[in-house]
Structure formats: C-alpha cells, structure tokens
Amino acid sequence: MKDKRNDPYKKSESTIIKQTGKLKKQAQQTRCRKNRETTKKMPASDIEKLIHELQTHQIELEMQNNELLKVQQEIEESRIKYVDLYDFAPIGYVTLDPRGIIVEANLTLCNLLGIERKHLMNKPFPLFIANEFKILLLNHVQKVLSANTKQRCELMLLKKNGTPFSVSIESIAMHDSKRGFLCQSAISDITDRKQIEEELRQIMSSISDYLWSAEINEKSQFTYHYYSPVVEKITGRPPEFYMKGPEHWLNTIHSDDRDRLSNVFKKITTGQLDHTEEEYRITLPDGEIRWVRDSVLAKKTGNKTIRLHGVASDITERKQVEAALQKSEASLVRAQQIAHLGNYEWDIVKDSVYWSHENYHIFGVCPKESIVTYNTFLERIHPDDKEFVRKSIHEALYEKKPYSINYRIVLPDGTERTIHSEGEVIFDDSGRPIKMDGINQDITEKVLLEKESERSKHLASLGELAASIAHEINNPITGLINCTQILINKSPEGSKEKDLAKRIMKEGDRIAKIVHNLLSFARPTCKENKEIVHVNEILSDTLVLIGTQLRKDGIKVRLDIPQRLPEIVANKHLIQQVFLNAIHNARYALNQKYSSTHENKILEILGEEIMLDNWPYVKITFYDHGTGIPVKIRNKVIESFFTTKPRGEGTGLGLSISYSIVKDHGGKLMVDSIEGKFTKLSIILPAKSRL
Known part of the structure; x- marks a missing residue:
C-alpha cells in the first residue's frame, strides 16, 4: 500500500479547490468594493455597460478557472502516477x-x-x-x-x-x-x-584451461577484454598482467618460439587467419619452462573489428611424455640397430605389413619407396630357402605350429644375409588367422662367428697335424737339398747328372716352401715383433715384388689410397704376405677370364678409414672383375686346403693363412663376390689409435 502520510508530494484535491475558491471570493469582494465607489459617480447607461463587461469577464474567469482546475487535476494524476512509478x-x-x-x-x-x-x-x-x-x-x-x-x-x-x-x-x-x-x-x-559470478569463477578456476578474449578495432588497436583466473596457475602471472597488452604476452614466450608466434599474431590481427592452434613454450617468473597449446578463433564484425576468443591449455606433461616416448622409441630403434633386430606386424586379412625401421634396413628396402606386402617379403628370400619359408608360415597359420626359423635373404646388391625369424599368429573366434606379429633378426655375424669358431677348432687340429708333418718333412728335405747341392757342385756343366740335380733342387725348394707355409699356418703367432707402419709403404713394396708379373699379364692396377690414412701396428712382412696373396688370387681370376689384354682387365686397390664399433680401422679392398666365386663355394674359400686352382697350382693355404694373420692383428678379412662379375677381398686392420 502507498504510504500517503509520509508522501512529501501529496496535497489533496480539496485543498487546491478551497484555495481557488478563496482567491475567487477575495477577487469578488475587491471587485464589488471598487464597483460601489465607481458607480456612485457614473451615469446609469455607463453602469449598465460596465455591468455587462464585468459579467463577461466573470464568465471568462470562470472558464479559465475551470481550465486551471482541469490542468491541476491532470498534473495531480501525473504526480500520483510518478509517485507510484517511483515507489x-x-x-x-x-x-x-x-x-x-x-x-x-x-x-x-x-x-x-x-x-x-x-x-x-x-x-x-x-x-x-x-x-x-x-x-x-x-x-x-x-x-x-x-x-x-x-x-x-x-x-x-x-x-x-x-x-x-x-x-x-x-x-x-x-x-x-x-x-x-x-x-x-x-x-x-x-x-x-x-553468486553466479562466484560460481562461474570457481568453475573457471577448477578447469585446467584458461580462456581469454580480445578485440581489434578498425584502427588496429588491440584490447584484451578477459583472462580467466586459471592463467595465473599456468603461467605464474595474474590476469591483470596480460590485460595490459599483447606485448606482455609475447615477452613471456620462449625466445626460440617468439618470432613464430609474432608472425602468427600479425596474421590474426590483419585478418589473414581466422583460426589457428599453436603450441609454444613460455617462461615462468621463476625461470621454469612450460608448454602451452593456444586455440584461437577470430571473427570479423560488421564495423570492421575483429573479435578474438582463445582457449589455452598446459601441455607440459604431454610434451614430457612425448619426449620420453621419443627417447624410448629412439632407444628401441638404437637397440634394434645394435641387435640387428626388427619387428613386423602382418594384417593377414588386408595383406598389409608394418615393418620397423630396422626391419627395412635388414631386408634392404627403402621405407619411403616401397609398400610392404607378404610378396615383398618373399621376394627377398634366397631361392633355395623360399619353399622352406612358405611351408613354415603355412604351418604356423593353418596348423598352429610354432614359427621360429632361420633362412637366407638376398639383398638388391646380391649380398646374402642369414635371418632368424619368429612370429605369433592371432586367430579370430572361428579359428581363422587374422594377424601375425614377430621379429626378424640378422644373425649373419653370429653364423659367421659360429663358423669361425668351428673353423678355428678345425684349424687348430690341422695346425697341430701340419706342424707335426712339417717337422717330419723338414729335416729330411733339408738333408735332400744339401746333398743335391753337393751333386750340383760336383757335376760338370751340361751333364745329365747336373740337370737332374737341379730338377731335384727345384722340387726340393718347392717342398721346403710348402713346409714353410704349413709352419706359418700352424703357428701364425710365431713372427717378428709388430711395429708402427703405413699401409701405403707395405702396398708399395708388395707391388714392386709382383709388378713385373702384372704388367706381363696385361693387368692394369688402379690405386686409390689416401695419403692421410692412419698408421697401423703390424708385422710388416706378414701383412705384405696377405697383400701378395690377395693380388695373386686377383691375377689368377683375371687371367682366367681374359687370356690376353682387355679393357676390363683391371685390379683396383682401394683404401679408406672406417669406423667399426666406434673405433677407427683401415680398410684395403682388392677389387677385380675376374671370374668371381660361385655362391656354393663362397663360404669355403678361407677354409684350409680349399682351392679353386687346378692341382699343382695351389695348396689351398693362401687365404687360410691370410685370414689367420689378419685375425691375429685384430682385424677382419671379408670376401664379396658374384660369379662371372667380380670379387672384392677386403682386409680391415685396426688403426694405431685403436690399439
């Protein structure tokens, strides 16, 4: 209800009417008094006229009074309405x-x-x-x-x-x-x-992301409108810090990311970008580095202003997990490289295969150039092993037999590698194979080491036998040679006896040489002390010894030995023996392929420094385009008494002895060959700094 007692504006209508009546009465009394004084002096006609005029004025006044009362009533009604609206x-x-x-x-x-x-x-x-x-x-x-x-x-x-x-x-x-x-x-x-603002503030404080909004007017003036409180939790700075302007935000960005973000900011403010999502680092006041993902939406309005709305998240933990994952993946890749082990996943239904990076490397396939399928895998299998591999996989898929096999593959350059493969097949509810996961490991080195171990045992046995035989033969042959020399000295020149004695001497020398080789084979460590030497020096001396024969056979020698090759610690004479044997084998292969001179009758001798297991080595390669070595006997060429030469032209001890000498020097001897095309004999010796 209205409180009329205390209304400062309230005046009743009756009061106004009373005041108006009072004024009217006073006016009438004044008029009557003046009329009496005036009419005493006026003629009757004038009095009558005056009365008429006064009556007319009275009517006008009454009309004006009525109008005034009406206006006053309207004003009062408006006042009452105002009071109602006000109250x-x-x-x-x-x-x-x-x-x-x-x-x-x-x-x-x-x-x-x-x-x-x-x-x-x-x-x-x-x-x-x-x-x-x-x-x-x-x-x-x-x-x-x-x-x-x-x-x-x-x-x-x-x-x-x-x-x-x-x-x-x-x-x-x-x-x-x-x-x-x-x-x-x-x-x-x-x-x-x-209350709603407080609830909203609590909600905004509880979420992990912070929100912000800004506006760019038609004069390109940038103004922040809002930053949620969470910004302080993430960046260490309150909303008020950022509300000062975008330059304060840019100053918090890591120096390595600032230029990139500055360019993005310019594109947004000029209308070139309407949305973007950026990840960048910020520096907290205490120097801590955090990662932020900022999603921004820019919207143009009709008055040429751009309104920006952003959501920023702290992704530091995610980045740390990603970094740890990348490190783990890198470690896995490195571990696979060291172990020569790759993994695969075969989707049998789709016939799509996933290979790890090392798996591509093992099979000699470029990841970017090839789509791996089951057939891609089969194409690399050695022809002699392909059916075995097919059968083993079929048994694993349809007979649920374990899959763990060894087989050979042939790389694009013709190199053979031995692979150990294991796999586990996944079946659906109906027993149908749908997936196969497993590993492939290059065990070539392991196989070679096993063969080398067997060979070493074999060589040890042969060495003992050879030493025994050599000793048994050496004394008699020495006596035979001495006696023959006496016969030569006593026989007249041109006599049949002297000629026979010389023949006996020649064959005796050949037997003595064989005995010497047997002793070298049996006791390769029985040699002169090692010294610091340069490979160039040994190779030059070797070519002096055999150069005449090479030129006579029409064999051209191409040397590519860097002068700055590291020195090695070696027995100069034994390494020279290894080089001589390598050149003799190359000479024989070239002469077998080219009986006379030919443009391809070339022996290339290459030298380089390489790293094996993070250590420096010197690698000398003897590369000829001769007859090559058949695949079937390639792994036998360094076995004792094995030779491809006709009877009487070789003992089969050359490469075996060379292998033992190189091994005794802490090096490796490797043979790579394709029948009918080439042979590469690589001698790898540790550099001086390695020893």
Missing part, C-alpha cells in the same frame, strides 16, 4: 545530500533494506552500508557531485537484521532549488549475479 520501481531510488544524508527514498529501497521509510528519511545512508564500503560510498557521492557525470560502484548494503547483500549503484547529480546539488542514485540488488 514501486523494480530498483531502489535514493536521493542524498553532499554529506550522504537521505533526502528521498522509494519503497523498493525500503523493502530491500527491510526498513520503513520514516526510519530512513534524514538518516546518513552509510548507516545501512557494510563497514568496509562506507568510505567508498562517500567518495562515490563526492565524485558524482564534482564530476557532474554518471558514476557507478558496487558495494554491500545491510538489511535490518544485519544480513549483507550486494548492490550496484549508478548515480547522477541533480539540482534542487532549495537544497542545491544532490546525488540521485539507482540501486540494483546484484546478489544473484554475484
């Missing part, structure tokens, strides 16, 4: 003087406070404000009156029972004819809004 407005209204005293207040404000209007009027408004906001209210009033512009603030009011609630106050200055300038304020209850 029952949805927001509270209060008028304060410069000291903060309440001059006027509507019923809405009274209801907000729970206090009757009579207890508010002429009271200091700060009495109804929470203590911490009293000064704020007084400053607000002074600012309104001094600035003469609308001002806004938020504070806490107190209900009659002391319960605080949040309000928003908007005020303007107004002038009152009696009181001067006053502060007229509109008060809105924002308790619900504040």
Whole structure:
C-alpha cells in the first residue's frame, strides 16, 4: 500500500479547490468594493455597460478557472502516477545530500533494506552500508557531485537484521532549488549475479584451461577484454598482467618460439587467419619452462573489428611424455640397430605389413619407396630357402605350429644375409588367422662367428697335424737339398747328372716352401715383433715384388689410397704376405677370364678409414672383375686346403693363412663376390689409435 502520510508530494484535491475558491471570493469582494465607489459617480447607461463587461469577464474567469482546475487535476494524476512509478520501481531510488544524508527514498529501497521509510528519511545512508564500503560510498557521492557525470560502484548494503547483500549503484547529480546539488542514485540488488559470478569463477578456476578474449578495432588497436583466473596457475602471472597488452604476452614466450608466434599474431590481427592452434613454450617468473597449446578463433564484425576468443591449455606433461616416448622409441630403434633386430606386424586379412625401421634396413628396402606386402617379403628370400619359408608360415597359420626359423635373404646388391625369424599368429573366434606379429633378426655375424669358431677348432687340429708333418718333412728335405747341392757342385756343366740335380733342387725348394707355409699356418703367432707402419709403404713394396708379373699379364692396377690414412701396428712382412696373396688370387681370376689384354682387365686397390664399433680401422679392398666365386663355394674359400686352382697350382693355404694373420692383428678379412662379375677381398686392420 502507498504510504500517503509520509508522501512529501501529496496535497489533496480539496485543498487546491478551497484555495481557488478563496482567491475567487477575495477577487469578488475587491471587485464589488471598487464597483460601489465607481458607480456612485457614473451615469446609469455607463453602469449598465460596465455591468455587462464585468459579467463577461466573470464568465471568462470562470472558464479559465475551470481550465486551471482541469490542468491541476491532470498534473495531480501525473504526480500520483510518478509517485507510484517511483515507489514501486523494480530498483531502489535514493536521493542524498553532499554529506550522504537521505533526502528521498522509494519503497523498493525500503523493502530491500527491510526498513520503513520514516526510519530512513534524514538518516546518513552509510548507516545501512557494510563497514568496509562506507568510505567508498562517500567518495562515490563526492565524485558524482564534482564530476557532474554518471558514476557507478558496487558495494554491500545491510538489511535490518544485519544480513549483507550486494548492490550496484549508478548515480547522477541533480539540482534542487532549495537544497542545491544532490546525488540521485539507482540501486540494483546484484546478489544473484554475484553468486553466479562466484560460481562461474570457481568453475573457471577448477578447469585446467584458461580462456581469454580480445578485440581489434578498425584502427588496429588491440584490447584484451578477459583472462580467466586459471592463467595465473599456468603461467605464474595474474590476469591483470596480460590485460595490459599483447606485448606482455609475447615477452613471456620462449625466445626460440617468439618470432613464430609474432608472425602468427600479425596474421590474426590483419585478418589473414581466422583460426589457428599453436603450441609454444613460455617462461615462468621463476625461470621454469612450460608448454602451452593456444586455440584461437577470430571473427570479423560488421564495423570492421575483429573479435578474438582463445582457449589455452598446459601441455607440459604431454610434451614430457612425448619426449620420453621419443627417447624410448629412439632407444628401441638404437637397440634394434645394435641387435640387428626388427619387428613386423602382418594384417593377414588386408595383406598389409608394418615393418620397423630396422626391419627395412635388414631386408634392404627403402621405407619411403616401397609398400610392404607378404610378396615383398618373399621376394627377398634366397631361392633355395623360399619353399622352406612358405611351408613354415603355412604351418604356423593353418596348423598352429610354432614359427621360429632361420633362412637366407638376398639383398638388391646380391649380398646374402642369414635371418632368424619368429612370429605369433592371432586367430579370430572361428579359428581363422587374422594377424601375425614377430621379429626378424640378422644373425649373419653370429653364423659367421659360429663358423669361425668351428673353423678355428678345425684349424687348430690341422695346425697341430701340419706342424707335426712339417717337422717330419723338414729335416729330411733339408738333408735332400744339401746333398743335391753337393751333386750340383760336383757335376760338370751340361751333364745329365747336373740337370737332374737341379730338377731335384727345384722340387726340393718347392717342398721346403710348402713346409714353410704349413709352419706359418700352424703357428701364425710365431713372427717378428709388430711395429708402427703405413699401409701405403707395405702396398708399395708388395707391388714392386709382383709388378713385373702384372704388367706381363696385361693387368692394369688402379690405386686409390689416401695419403692421410692412419698408421697401423703390424708385422710388416706378414701383412705384405696377405697383400701378395690377395693380388695373386686377383691375377689368377683375371687371367682366367681374359687370356690376353682387355679393357676390363683391371685390379683396383682401394683404401679408406672406417669406423667399426666406434673405433677407427683401415680398410684395403682388392677389387677385380675376374671370374668371381660361385655362391656354393663362397663360404669355403678361407677354409684350409680349399682351392679353386687346378692341382699343382695351389695348396689351398693362401687365404687360410691370410685370414689367420689378419685375425691375429685384430682385424677382419671379408670376401664379396658374384660369379662371372667380380670379387672384392677386403682386409680391415685396426688403426694405431685403436690399439
């Protein structure tokens, strides 16, 4: 209900009518008094005329009075409506003087406070404000009156029972004819809004990402509108830091990422990008580095402004996991490389195969150039082993037998490798094979070591036998040669006896040489002390010894030995023996293929420094385009007493002895050959720094 008793504007209609009637009566009395004084001196005709005029004026006054009453009634009705609107407005209204005293207040404000209007009027408004906001209210009033512009603030009011609630106050200055300038304020209850804001703040604080928004106006001026509180948790800096401008954000970015992000920022601000997702590092105030993923959406509006909305996430943990995973993968790749072991996954239904990087390397396939299938795998299998592999896989797929086999593969350059393969087949509910996972390991070196071990045992046995035979033969042959020399000395020149003696001497020397080779084979460590030598020097001396024979056979020698090859520690004479044997074998192969001179009758001798197991080695390769070595006997060429030469032209000890000498020097002897095309004999010796 309206509180009419305390309405400062309320004046009843009857009061106005009484005042109007009183004025009318006073006017009539004055008029009558003046008429009596005047009519005493006037003639009757003039009096009659005057009476008529007065009656006319009376009618006009009555009409004006009625109009005035009508206007006053309309004004009163408007005033009543204003009072209703003022009192029952949805927001509270209060008028304060410069000291903060309440001059006027509507019923809405009274209801907000729970206090009757009579207890508010002429009271200091700060009495109804929470203590911490009293000064704020007084400053607000002074600012309104001094600035003469609308001002806004938020504070806490107190209900009659002391319960605080949040309000928003908007005020303007107004002038009152009696009181001067006053502060007229509109008060809105924002308790619900504040509660929603607090709930939203808690929600925003609880999520792991922070949100931000900004705007670029038509003058390319950049303004941040919002940063959620989580930004401080992620970046170590509060929202206020970033609200200062984009340069503050750029300064937090890691120096290695700053230029890239600066370019992206320019593209967004110029409208070249409407969305992007960037990952970059930031530096926290304490120097810690964190990774952030920032997703940005840019939207142009009709007034040529660009509104930006972003969501940023802390992806440091993900990056650390990725780095650990990459390190793990790199370690796995390295481990597979060291072990020469690759893994595969075969989707049998789709016939698609996944190979690890090392698996590609093992099979000599380029990952970027080939799509691996089951047939790709079969194409690499050695012809003699292909059917065995097919059968083994078939038994694993359809008979559920274990799959663990060894087989040979042939690489594109003709090199053979031995592979150990294992696999596990996965079946569906019906028992149909759908997938096969497994590993392939290059065990070529292992197989060679096993063969070498067997060969070493065999050589040891043969060495003991050879030493025994050599000793048994050496003494008699020495006596035979000595006796033959006596016969040669005593026989006349040109005699048949002397000729026979020389023949005996020649064959005796050949037997002595064989015995010497047998002893070298039996005791390769019985040699002169090793010394620091240069391979070039040994090779030059070797070519001097055999150069005449090579030229006589029409064999051209091409040397490619760098002068800066590292020195080696070796027995010069034994290594020369190895080189001589290699050249003799190449010479024999070239002469077998080319009986006379030919443009391809060439022996290439190549030298290079290589690294094996992170150690330096010197590699000398003797490369001829002769008859080559058949595949079937390629692995036998370094076996003792094995030779491809006709009877009487070789003992089969040359490469065996060379192999033993090189091994004794801590090196390797390797043979690579294709029948009818070429043979490469590589002698690998440790460099001086290795020993």
